[in-house]
Amino acid sequence: MAAEPLLNQLTDALRCLPGVGPKSAQRMALHLLERNREGGVKLSAVLAEAMQRIGRCKLCRDLTELEVCAICANPRRDLSLLCVVESPVDVLAIEQATAYQGRYFVLLGRLSPLDGIGPAELGLDQLSERLENTPPEEMIIATNPTVEGEATSYYLQRMAKTHNIRITRIAHGVPLGGELEYTDHSTLAHAFGSRLLVD
């Protein structure tokens, strides 16, 4: 009785997952124990291996257990396009939603001086080197349209300008299927300001 019961230890440990509070952690622990021990054993093994082996791609800084990630190592990906994103989730989202066939560069963050995140933490010296040595024809900036994402985007633009590369930014505006009535003010104002000539 001295040690914490193992069930409580498991419930506590599950709370390291995002969005998992005490009730869900309890439900998860009991579900695994009562109905899916095999899944639990598998998860623990994969988790241990992933935590130990997954690092960053030395070219694009994306998460991978290899030295160079699958996208960077793929000779069929277009070297003339480089898309800069904030996080590995963004790579996954773009891969799933679009037919983009270029390469990526993952910042793993965004400029945020108050949190001590400057150009060095985002690997911008590495990006600058890459733009110098193997310049793409076009750099697509796909940081998030938040204050910090915009600041990062601005910094990237200034940096790329010195390398004579075409710089683009993904479009922001009213989402497809969205309704003007329910679109927030700043998005609608931005969409209005960035209107495009038809024809």
Added chain:
Amino acid sequence: MAAEPLLNQLTDALRCLPGVGPKSAQRMALHLLERNREGGVKLSAVLAEAMQRIGRCKLCRDLTELEVCAICANPRRDLSLLCVVESPVDVLAIEQATAYQGRYFVLLGRLSPLDGIGPAELGLDQLSERLENTPPEEMIIATNPTVEGEATSYYLQRMAKTHNIRITRIAHGVPLGGELEYTDHSTLAHAFGSRLLVD
């Protein structure tokens, strides 16, 4: 490139958790990798240990890594009260919400002939033996108020009657803080039918 990337394996493995779809699994995997490797390593270790070591208490069938669970092993718990519940969650809920100081018996399920769950699967022979050898004064039936829970409750009542034990069932009715207007019909009808004499 032959093997599935480790990140995808981790995302897949996380989906064995209840209520975790592809998007949440992805978010969890990236959260652990980017922000909380230590938590991930800890989780994998505790998970492996729990899946391997947690079994059932030989007295009450609750989940525990010990031969006899902490509640059954506690000499200060009242042997004259025995509360029968469907699942380990119910034990946790009762322990957290009430001042109950008796023992438990965990069915780990409810009678459901269509799913092949009969008295044997619920350890009812073990319970019957316990009622025979160390009969409590009172058996509190706390199965859920669902069709199967009620059937289980009825079976338990019949079984306990042969042992000359006081049998009680936890009260069902309008929840505290609930409003009659929003209480479902069957609960309200039950509450009306089970009205108690005041004073």
